[in-house]
Amino acid sequence: MHSEHHVASWFPVCTLDDIVPNTGVCALVKGEQVAVFHVDDGNARVYAIGNYDPNSHAAVLSRGLVGSLGERVVVASPIYKHHFDLATGECLEAPQHSVSAFAARVENGQVWVAA
Template sequence: MNIEHLPLAWTPVCPLEDIVPNTGVCALVDGEQVAVFHVDTGSDEARVYAIGNYDPGSQAAVLSRGLIGSLGERIVVASPIYKHHFDLRTGECIETPAYSVSAFAARVENGQVWVASGCVQS
């Protein structure tokens, strides 16, 4: 069975307005800490991303506190401890791919941020 075609179970996280643009928050989704980011694109459409909150490099749950930026075309968060960059779309650690984290589907619906239970990539 192809897992990509299974319906996702969505968990409400918080109202979008509770996440300051270009910052992140930590949410508990299906028993796992997930870092949820609100990226300001300059348009009316809100973009949200979700990756695992645990930084394997520092062995601490801190990614939601990182700084959002870009490396080329990639939207990333820099871990606040060792400054490793994690791609917000895929969870890939740019400097050390072995430190990559799970990525989760995220969306905004009626002003509410939702994250899918179960990762979409790891």
């Protein structure tokens, strides 16, 4: 389902080493605040979701606590502790307040986010 008109562009955000494992940083991608997370449980991965928490109306998700709930890798918002699925952006406690999720990858130590 790839349309020529909506091909995502990849933007370099930082190096993987710039993000302490199991924490996030805030990056500006195409003018939008994106929370980029480095998750390492023996297998380093990166995730990117919108940084704005609709529950608290604050751009704080990059500062949240990373953990897991069952199979899901989540971040807990620092304000109301809502959990957001890092793969999908879904807010577990309030799905109507879910955020965008972005494709993210690491290439040669560089973190890229698609927008």
